[in-house]
Structures are given as C-alpha cells and as structure tokens.
Amino acid sequence: MTRRPTPTFAEAPSTSRARVAASILDADLGNLAHAVGRAEREGADRIHLDVMDGHFVPNLTFGAKTIKALRRRTRLPFDAHLMISNPAAFIDEFLDAGCDSVTIHVEIKEDIEPTLRAIRAAGRAAGLCVKPRTPLSALAPYQRLLDIVMVMTVEPGFGGQTFMADVARAKLLQAREYLSHKLHGSEIHVDGGVNRESAELVGSLGVDILVVGSALWFKGRDMAREIRLVRALADEGYQYGLNNGVPPIPRDKMVTFASLPRPGARTLRAEIEGAGIPVLLFRSPADPADMDDEVRRWDLLLPASAEAAAKERFGRRRAALARTTARPA
Ligand code: DX5
Ligand code: ZN
Numbered sequence: 001m002t003r004r005p006t007p008t009f010a011e012a013p014s015t016s017r018a019r020v021a022a023s024i025l026d027a028d029l030g031n032l033a034h035a036v037g038r039a040e041r042e043g044a045d046r047i048h049l050d051v052m053d054g055h056f057v058p059n060l061t062f063g064a065k066t067i068k069a070l071r072r073r074t075r076l077p078f079d080a081h082l083m084i085s086n087p088a089a090f091i092d093e094f095l096d097a098g099c100d101s102v103t104i105h106v107e108i109k110e111d112i113e114p115t116l117r118a119i120r121a122a123g124r125a126a127g128l129c130v131k132p133r134t135p136l137s138a139l140a141p142y143q144r145l146l147d148i149v150m151v152m153t154v155e156p157g158f159g160g161q162t163f164m165a166d167v168a169r170a171k172l173l174q175a176r177e178y179l180s181h182k183l184h185g186s187e188i189h190v191d192g193g194v195n196r197e198s199a200e201l202v203g204s205l206g207v208d209i210l211v212v213g214s215a216l217w218f219k220g221r222d223m224a225r226e227i228r229l230v231r232a233l234a235d236e237g238y239q240y241g242l243n244n245g246v247p248p249i250p251r252d253k254m255v256t257f258a259s260l261p262r263p264g265a266r267t268l269r270a271e272i273e274g275a276g277i278p279v280l281l282f283r284s285p286a287d288p289a290d291m292d293d294e295v296r297r298w299d300l301l302l303p304a305s306a307e308a309a310a311k312e313r314f315g316r317r318r319a320a321l322a323r324t325t326a327r328p329a
Pocket of ligand 1 (some may be wrong): 048155156
C-alpha cells in the first residue's frame with residue numbers, strides 16, 4: 001500500500017479547536033533534529049520539550065542548549081515542560097533558547113513567582129504543572145500570573161505510561177477556573193498517556209492542548225493519521241460533552257464585533273486589546289470602496305473564541321461609541 005503524501009503544516013494548518021503538542025521524549029534521541037522536522041511535516045501543532053534533571057523526577061533528558069539547537073529546525077512553537085527542582089537558575093537560558101511557553105512544576109521548593117514573572121516579562125506564556133496527586137488549589141497563589149495550566153495524567157518522568165482517567169475527570173474542567181482572569185489565549189494542557197483512547201474524554205473536559213508522546217513514535221505508525229485522529233476525537237468530545245452538540249469554533253476563526261467610524265473604532269480597539277484580546281481593523285465592505293476613510297465605517301474583528309467575553313465586557317461601550325461617533329444623517 002502506498003502512503004499518501006502528508007500535507008505540510010504550512011499548506012494545511014489545522015482548523016480544529018484542539019491542538020496537538022508532539023512530545024519528543026520517545027523519539028530517537030540520537031536524531032532530535034529529524035524528530036522535530038518530522039512532527040512538523042506530519043501535522044503537529046507544537047513541539048513539547050520535556051526537560052528532566054534526575055532530581056525532581058527520576059530521569060534525565062536534555063537542557064536549554066539542545067532546545068536552542070532544535071529551534072532552527074522547525075517553525076512550530078516550542079512548549080518547554082521543566083521537570084526540574086530549580087528552574088530559576090536556568091530560566092534565562094530557556095527563554096534565550098526560543099521557548100514560546102515555559103511551564104514549571106508547582107511542587108518545587110524554591111520561589112515560583114519570580115520565574116513566572118521572568119517568563120511573562122520576556123513575552124512568553126507562563127505555565128504551572130500539577131502532578132497527579134497535587135490538588136489544583138496549589139495553583140491559587142499564582143493564579144494571575146498564569147497563561148497555562150498543565151495537568152499531568154501520569155507520574156512525570158517517563159513516556160508510555162497508562163492514562164489516569166480519574167485524574168483527568170477530577171481536574172481538567174476545573175482547571176479553567178485558574179485561568180478566568182484571561183479573556184483570551186489561556187490554555188489547559190493535558191500531559192501523559194494521551195492517545196486515540198483518551199482523546200475524546202480529555203476533549204469533553206475542554207482541554208486546549210493535548211500533549212502526545214509515545215503514541216506518535218511507535219515503529220511503523222502513521223504519525224499524521226494519529227495526530228488527525230487525536231485532534232478530531234478531542235473536538236468530538238468537546239462538541240458532545242461541553243457544547244450541546246454544536247461543533248467547536250475552529251481556533252483561527254475571526255468574527256466582526258463592531259462596525260464604527262474610525263475614531264470610535266480606534267478607541268474600542270485600544271480598550272479591547274487592553275483586556276488581552278487581539279483585534280484587527282478593516283475598512284467595512286458595507287460602505288462603498290471609494291468612501292473617505294474618515295467617514296466610512298471600520299470593522300473590528302476578534303477571535304470567535306473571545307466573542308462572548310468581549311460582548312460581556314464591551315457590549316455597552318460598543319453601543320455608546322456607536323451613538324457618539326455616528327455620522328449625521
Ligand atoms: C512525562 C512527560 C510527557 C511524556 C508523555 O513526564 O511529561 O510529556 O512525553 O508521553 P506519553 O504520551 O507517552 O505519556
Ligand atoms: Zn511533558
């Protein structure tokens with residue numbers, strides 16, 4: 001049987017809600033450059049990098065230098081998962097290596113807050129991870145510094161372990177509460193034992209990022225198909241478990257939130273962006289193409305996933321600006 005060519009990431013970006021982060025822990029560690037290139041070609045959305053220090057977990061992997069060397073081998077975002085006791089001493093190196101997000105463990109003994117602040121100051125996403133037996137309430141003191149909550153559904157340290165469904169049920173949906181301060185762009189990651197067997201359940205619990213390790217690297221496995229299956233099953237779970245049978249919004253979908261003359265549009269854009277929601281401003285096609293820019297209406301577009309939050313927070317403001325900046329009839 002001939003294998004069909006797999007579309008590259010650039011040609012076929014996924015439009016699903018759920019995203020797959022490929023963990024390279026179980027790839028050929030002698031050829032990680034090939035592994036990240038392959039994960040990209042086969043359609044992974046991200047690369048998940050498991051850093052272990054032999055102290056926080058009973059295993060050793062690689063560090064910031066390896067990540068830096070891999071950085072130029074793929075365009076995919078890098079999520080670093082630091083299973084180390086003292087991330088503060090190394091955080092600058094991981095940021096310099098080009099990690100797009102860095103997640104550390106809440107169980108470590110050192111001060112957590114400065115490390116989270118350093119990650120955010122560098123413009124990257126900051127995350128905290130909880131081991132299976134750590135309650136989510138351990139995150140409470142750091143809540144406002146979090147972009148990511150990562151829930152471990154195996155004991156950290158090794159790939160290929162069995163998924164803990166009871167931990168997923170107890171924590172995944174509830175984890176969202178710890179990200180309620182962020183109107184847009186917060187993420188729940190699930191890490192450990194995620195594959196086609198568990199994807200539907202974690203999708204039904206609202207997970208955004210599914211970390212998939214060993215399931216991708218079995219010899220002879222069609223990795224592209226595995227990634228598509230996991231994503232599709234997670235979306236199915238979301239649709240039937242959380243969304244009343246309605247398919248989830250594709251992650252890149254934008255919607256028109258307001259149509260206003262330029263001064264009002266600019267004011268509203270600044271206010272919405274101030275709340276962390278990205279906004280695009282376009283000349284509205286509802287007005288003639290040759291109409292003066294100062295007079296015509298401008299459309300504010302924002303991610304569909306942030307629409308409800310924007311309506312709640314800025315709905316009245318939108319109406320007020322529409323009244324005050326309306327053109328005379
Ligand atoms: C385990 C790591 C995981 C691991 C997942 O400590 O954090 O990222 O690679 O591997 P699987 O998917 O095989 O459980
Ligand atoms: Zn991990």
